[in-house]
Amino acid sequence: MRYNFTPEQIADPQLGPATQAVRSCVHCGFCTATCPTYVVLGDERDSPRGRIVLMKDMLEKGGAPTKEQVYHIDRCLSCLNCKTACPSSVNYQRLVDQARSHIQDHYKRPLSDRLLRFAIAKVMTRPALVRIGLLLAKVTAPIAAILPGRLGAMARIGLSARPREYAGRVLPLRDAAMEAIAHANAGDVALVFGTEMSGLSNDELARCGIAATIPANDAFSSLNVAAAVQVAAYELRVAAGLSQVWSAPRFSPATHDEIEALHAHARRTLTALRFLKPENPRRLLPRLRRLFGRASLEREEVNILRGILARVDEFVAKADKQ
Ligand code: SF4
Numbered sequence: 137m138r139y140n141f142t143p144e145q146i147a148d149p150q151l152g153p154a155t156q157a158v159r160s161c162v163h164c165g166f167c168t169a170t171c172p173t174y175v176v177l178g179d180e181r182d183s184p185r186g187r188i189v190l191m192k193d194m195l196e197k198g199g200a201p202t203k204e205q206v207y208h209i210d211r212c213l214s215c216l217n218c219k220t221a222c223p224s225s226v227n228y229q230r231l232v233d234q235a236r237s238h239i240q241d242h243y244k245r246p247l248s249d250r251l252l253r254f255a256i257a258k259v260m261t262r263p264a265l266v267r268i269g270l271l272l273a274k275v276t277a278p279i280a281a282i283l284p285g286r287l288g289a290m291a292r293i294g295l296s297a298r299p300r301e302y303a304g305r306v307l308p309l310r311d312a313a314m315e316a317i318a319h320a321n322a323g324d325v326a327l328v329f330g331t332e333m334s335g336l337s338n339d340e341l342a343r344c345g346i347a348a349t350i351p352a353n354d355a356f357s358s359l360n361v362a363a364a365v366q367v368a369a370y371e372l373r374v375a376a377g378l379s380q381v382w383s384a385p386r387f388s389p390a391t392h393d394e395i396e397a398l399h400a401h402a403r404r405t406l407t408a409l410r411f412l413k414p415e416n417p418r419r420l421l422p423r424l425r426r427l428f429g430r431a432s433l434e435r436e437e438v439n440i441l442r443g444i445l446a447r448v449d450e451f452v453a454k455a456d457k458q
């Protein structure tokens with residue numbers, strides 16, 4: 137990708153590897169289909185390729201990033217699906233880490249964001265506070281669906297493949313999707329996925345009201361994040377009643393008389409072929425009638441079969457004349 141980093145920026149031990157990551161991106165877009173935020177949101181700025189452009193512009197220019205840049209970089213889950221899909225081995229992780237550090241140093245977030253981040257930083261680094269937080273999450277889980285905004289997202293469903301020591305409810309994803317749709321009528325629902333490397337930690341999972349699991353083959357039970365997101369999205373669609381399939385075109389069934397005419401035609405042709413011996417028919421004709429009945433033939437199919445029999449009749453007549 138073309139860039140305008142200065143020689144000083146490229147030589148910078150912190151920024152240099154990030155500029156290298158920008159340079160190795162060829163903008164091919166192979167990564168976009170593997171990015172859960174792009175799959176769900178459909179906005180190029182929420183794709184790895186779009187974020188690389190946003191991060192390039194931000195780091196090249198230096199100074200305070202724009203609200204738009206921060207918004208879309210914040211939405212990156214750091215799942216690194218894009219890294220494994222990239223044919224150019226773009227070191228996305230190094231780039232996004234550098235971008236986040238730049239945002240931290242140069243961007244003034246709204247007060248509510250700062251307070252939330254401050255609280256998370258304080259709580260998550262203190263086991264005693266984490267325990268209190270988990271207790272609060274458990275107590276408030278039943279009313280989470282009626283809480284607004286981020287609090288509303290407390291009706292969370294964490295996806296995990298591994299059995300753990302977990303005191304909450306564990307549901308197959310299909311059942312969890314039904315609950316999610318029921319909750320969604322009253323408030324927000326968050327589906328919480330872990331990182332590509334290790335999934336949700338026990339603490340993270342414990343903060344979710346429900347642990348949903350995909351009952352996959354035990355030998356391959358751990359899906360990558362993109363696959364798990366896809367399965368979850370499908371189950372939500374089914375649970376929401378949006379999974380009607382297209383219907384095949386309907387044709388007229390053959391009438392009783394048409395089936396009988398086919399049967400009579402088959403009898404004549406098989407006799408001419410000497411396959412059916414009238415003096416010793418055995419059970420051939422009743423078995424044929426049964427076969428036609430079981431096949432629930434359509435009128436067009438009867439016509440095709442009779443057309444085939446007519447061609448056979450012609451060949452047999454010619455062979456008999458020679
Ligand atoms: S797959 Fe790699 S090279 Fe292609 S757009 Fe994504 S990050 Fe860039």
Ligand code: SF4
Pocket residue numbers: 170171172173174182183184187211212213214215216217218219228
């Ligand atoms: S790390 Fe994950 S969420 Fe972020 S751009 Fe890559 S695939 Fe998308």
